[in-house]
Amino acid sequence: xxxxxxxxxxxxxxxxxxxxxxxxxxxxxxxxxxxxxxxxxxxxxxxxxxxxxxxxxxxxxxxxxxxxxxxxxxxxxxxxxxxxxxxxxxxxxxxxxxxxxxxxxxxxxxxxxxxxxxxxxxxxxxxxxxxxxxxxxxxxxxxxxxxxxxxxxxxxxxxxxxxxxxxxxxxxxxxxxxxxxxxxxxxxxxxxxxxxxxxxxxxxxxxxxxxxxxxxxxxxxxxxxxxxxxxxxxxxxxxxxxxxxxxxxxxxxxxxxxxxxxxxxxxxxxxxxxxxxxxxxxxxxxxxxxxxxxxxxxxxxxxxxxxxxxxxxxxxxxxxxxxxxxxxxxxxxxxxxxxxxxxxxxxxxxxxxxxxxxxxxxxxxxxxxxxxxxxxxxxxxxxxxxxxxxxxxxxxxxxxxxxxxxxxxxxxxxxxxxxxxxxxxxxxxxxxxxxxxxxxxxxxxxxxxxxxxxxxxxxxxxxxxxxxxxxxxxxxxxxxxxxxxxxxxxxxxxxxxxxxxxxxxxxxxxxxxxxxxxxxxxxxxxxxxxxxxxxxxxxxxxxxxxxxxxxxxxxxxxxxxxxxxxxxxxxxxxxxxxxxxxxxxxxxxxxxxxxxxxxxxxx
Amino acid sequence: xxxxxxxxxxxxxxxxxxxxxxxxxxxxxxxxxxxxxxxxxxxxxxxxxxxxxxxxxxxxxxxxxxxxxxxxxxxxxxxxxxxxxxxxxxxxxxxxxxxxxxxxxxxxxxxxxxxxxxxxxxxxxxxxxxxxxxxxxxxxxxxxxxxxxxxxxxxxxxxxxxxxxxxxxxxxxxxxxxxxxxxxxxxxxxxxxxxxxxxxxxxxxxxxxxxxxxxxxxxxxxxxxxxxxxxxxxxx
Numbered sequence: 001x002x003x004x005x006x007x008x009x010x011x012x013x014x015x016x017x018x019x020x021x022x023x024x025x026x027x028x029x030x031x032x033x034x035x036x037x038x039x040x041x042x043x044x045x046x047x048x049x050x051x052x053x054x055x056x057x058x059x060x061x062x063x064x065x066x067x068x069x070x071x072x073x074x075x076x077x078x079x080x081x082x083x084x085x086x087x088x089x090x091x092x093x094x095x096x097x098x099x100x101x102x103x104x105x106x107x108x109x110x111x112x113x114x115x116x117x118x119x120x121x122x123x124x125x126x127x128x129x130x131x132x133x134x135x136x137x138x139x140x141x142x143x144x145x146x147x148x149x150x151x152x153x154x155x156x157x158x159x160x161x162x163x164x165x166x167x168x169x170x171x172x173x174x175x176x177x178x179x180x181x182x183x184x185x186x187x188x189x190x191x192x193x194x195x196x197x198x199x200x201x202x203x204x205x206x207x208x209x210x211x212x213x214x215x216x217x218x219x220x221x222x223x224x225x226x227x228x229x230x231x232x233x234x235x236x237x238x239x240x241x242x243x244x245x246x247x248x249x250x251x252x253x254x255x256x257x258x259x260x261x262x263x264x265x266x267x268x269x270x271x272x273x274x275x276x277x278x279x280x281x282x283x284x285x286x287x288x289x290x291x292x293x294x295x296x297x298x299x300x301x302x303x304x305x306x307x308x309x310x311x312x313x314x315x316x317x318x319x320x321x322x323x324x325x326x327x328x329x330x331x332x333x334x335x336x337x338x339x340x341x342x343x344x345x346x347x348x349x350x351x352x353x354x355x356x357x358x359x360x361x362x363x364x365x366x367x368x369x370x371x372x373x374x375x376x377x378x379x380x381x382x383x384x385x386x387x388x389x390x391x392x393x394x395x396x397x398x399x400x401x402x403x404x405x406x407x408x409x410x411x412x413x414x415x416x417x418x419x420x421x422x423x424x425x426x427x428x429x430x431x432x433x434x435x436x437x438x439x440x441x442x443x444x445x446x447x448x449x450x451x452x453x454x455x456x457x458x459x460x461x462x463x464x465x466x467x468x469x470x471x472x473x474x475x476x477x478x479x480x481x482x483x484x485x486x487x488x489x490x491x492x493x494x495x496x497x498x499x500x501x502x503x504x505x506x507x508x509x510x511x512x513x514x515x516x517x518x519x520x521x522x523x524x525x526x527x528x529x530x531x532x533x534x535x536x537x538x539x540x541x542x543x544x545x546x547x548x549x550x551x552x553x554x555x556x557x558x559x560x561x562x563x564x565x566x567x568x569x570x571x572x573x574x575x576x577x578x579x580x581x582x583x584x585x586x587x588x589x590x591x592x593x594x595x596x597x598x599x600x601x602x603x
Numbered sequence: 604x605x606x607x608x609x610x611x612x613x614x615x616x617x618x619x620x621x622x623x624x625x626x627x628x629x630x631x632x633x634x635x636x637x638x639x640x641x642x643x644x645x646x647x648x649x650x651x652x653x654x655x656x657x658x659x660x661x662x663x664x665x666x667x668x669x670x671x672x673x674x675x676x677x678x679x680x681x682x683x684x685x686x687x688x689x690x691x692x693x694x695x696x697x698x699x700x701x702x703x704x705x706x707x708x709x710x711x712x713x714x715x716x717x718x719x720x721x722x723x724x725x726x727x728x729x730x731x732x733x734x735x736x737x738x739x740x741x742x743x744x745x746x747x748x749x750x751x752x753x754x755x756x757x758x759x760x761x762x763x764x765x766x767x768x769x770x771x772x773x774x775x776x777x778x779x780x781x782x783x784x785x786x787x788x789x790x791x792x793x794x795x796x797x798x799x800x801x802x803x804x805x806x807x808x809x810x811x812x813x814x815x816x817x818x819x820x821x822x823x824x825x826x827x828x829x830x831x832x833x834x835x836x837x838x839x
Binding site: 039052053054055057058061062338340355360362497498499500501502503504505506508509510512513516533536537540543544545546 | 647648649650651652653655662664667668669685686689690693694696697726727728730751752767769770771772773774775776777778781782783784785
């Protein structure tokens with residue numbers, strides 16, 4: 001066994017040239033081959049990479065898809081986001097548990113099948129869903145859970161679970177997935193036909209500075225949610241003095257409720273790669289990296305094949321489109337299950353083979369990013385937009401949307417609506433129109449921008465998704481009148497507690513405290529003073545946290561306290577007997593009772 | 604010739620050299636900004652967030668934020684000090700800090716900060732986590748109950764000692780300090796005179812057999828709060 005491990009590890013490390021910065025690739029491969037990264041494997045990798053073992057352990061323990069203890073050959077990960085729960089994922093999870101005879105987080109007795117939860121896998125439009133190894137299974141029910149387990153026990157091959165292929169490229173040989181695109185509305189900018197090379201050729205006819213000027217003239221702002229002007233980002237990156245630069249595509253679509261990048265990667269990979277190549281040309285990069293979330297591993301081979309085809313067509317690789325001094329290539333970096341890696345500096349850390357901790361700023365990535373080189377990190381949709389700007393011109397692009405919010409936006413709509421899926425709409429579209437399109441006229445609340453965004457109620461449905469009203473990375477979760485919004489808030493906080501990197505105090509501790517206080521209120525032990533406690537604590541976490549995660553994680557609490565205050569008020573009541581309702585005496589003395597071996601006379 | 608940078612700290616004009624952090628410039632000017640993970644001999648970490656200041660209204664950590672001409676920095680304001688109080692509170696409830704029988708009491712920076720901010724009891728509920736103690740090393744204790752995850756030991760081991768004894772593992776609330784051996788501290792090349800052992804601001808890393816060498820009443824913060832001008836060094 002050990003000898004075999006050593007031989008295989010040698011080979012895995014050699015394949016990336018024993019390069020410490022490719023540690024994530026090594027660990028993913030080791031996890032894949034052995035079901036885990038054992039202490040022995042950690043030692044061997046540490047030797048090969050000439051790195052302290054604790055550094056390897058540190059990285060392994062950071063990512064949800066890596067584990068020290070071996071998993072089964074088959075790992076079932078039930079998607080646990082609020083939308084999946086609303087569609088019955090908990091019942092599905094119980095069915096898996098009873099069929100397998102295990103609890104969540106355990107493996108079957110023979111060690112062959114593991115069962116666990118995972119945050120949003122980008123399938124809210126076909127929930128409940130799960131990842132079984134790299135295979136996506138959608139529209140689950142208790143019945144399908146039973147069939148799946150029976151089949152897996154027989155063949156241990158998740159790929160055989162796919163009986164009917166999805167539409168479009170989901171049916172491509174290299175994807176072979178049951179995922180459906182669910183494109184409900186195509187707009188004029190992104191979801192239209194694209195001829196590979198057409199935008200690139202126009203860009204290469206201009207100087208890099210002109211390309212940037214065009215993106216600035218189009219007034220394109222980042223589509224990941226923060227809305228930073230793309231042209232400016234490119235300009236800063238280009239202006240930084242260095243002998244190398246990088247363009248990095250953020251395809252770590254992890255905000256619960258968003259799945260639009262999944263569809264772009266499936267149906268418009270050429271548009272994305274073209275946008276990256278244009279970006280590379282504009283900033284002076286020779287290399288681009290697509291950071292693809294681990295949950296979308298099923299798209300990897302297909303994306304690699306598109307890159308290969310582009311190389312053959314001469315629109316990627318050496319002398320792109322015959323332009324002598326423009327060499328540009330793209331590699332795909334796989335993630336390993338960490339929401340925080342969608343934060344641009346954490347994403348860079350992860351690309352460097354480190355824990356996905358965000359970095360201190362300054363320096364900003366445009367000055368010093370990947371491996372210390374100036375880097376521009378752009379969202380998938382943003383890069384697609386840059387290709388369209390080259391193709392049709394900045395004036396055409398900015399004729400869509402509003403003055404300060406140009407172009408269109410892809411929305412991922414899910415939850416209590418009749419038509420979940422992808423919608424391409426103008427940035428001047430109101431929330432009411434969006435709910436109308438999706439068939440959700442009776443919604444009591446719309447979560448705009450996912451858990452880190454805002455929960456909006458009926459009184460504000462006439463506001464729009466422009467950058468001045470409710471800017472969104474695209475996640476739109478609909479909650480019907482029957483939903484308990486505090487349970488939604490609680491689910492969001494659970495998510496942030498799970499996904500906080502733990503680097504800074506307010507986010508690491510504060511989110512736990514917020515979650516506990518919401519639990520107290522949901523348990524009907526809340527007091528009026530808890531509202532102020534929540535408000536102040538949320539403000540501290542928001543103000544003092546180091547990166548975007550902690551700066552936005554209190555938003556579910558703050559936006560519901562602001563817009564749905566009655567949800568809290570009707571659940572809290574002043575204590576009448578002089579006791580603290582949140583204090584449970586028997587629970588507090590339980591440990592002591594256990595030690596002395598007799599019941600407390602007080603409880 | 605380094606460029607002189609002029610800025611305002613709580614209304615007072617401060618001059619520093621280009622490239623300095625707000626904390627460095629403030630220290631040189633004799634203005635104390637409360638801190639925990641920062642240490643003058645180590646690269647800044649920006650993780651505890653106690654040194655949070657408002658720079659032109661935006662929260663930034665003073666240990667990592669460079670000074671710039673004309674910036675307005677707010678530090679000793681009720682709003683900023685409330686953030687610091689809350690963070691110190693969080694650190695207390697997150698770990699298991701029993702000052703009354705901790706040998707670091709009186710020399711502990713976390714305790715001293717709590718006194719400075721007038722915290723007598725935390726307002727957040729105690730979490731009472733289960734944490735491991737590593738007493739394997741002949742000369743050094745590692746008690747994770749008291750660890751505040753400041754990362755001073757991690758940096759000191761790398762930057763000063765030229766070793767790699769400590770590193771973080773896990774994430775979020777599961778984050779903890781680990782050592783470079785499956786056998787615990789005794790399996791590492793840690794030595795009692797290492798910088799990594801002396802920089803711990805709390806009682807998480809302690810030298811064995813010298814615990815009560817300095818009696819209560821003569822310890823670093825027994826008579827003056829942390830950050831007092833006469834204080835020479837925050838740790839030995």
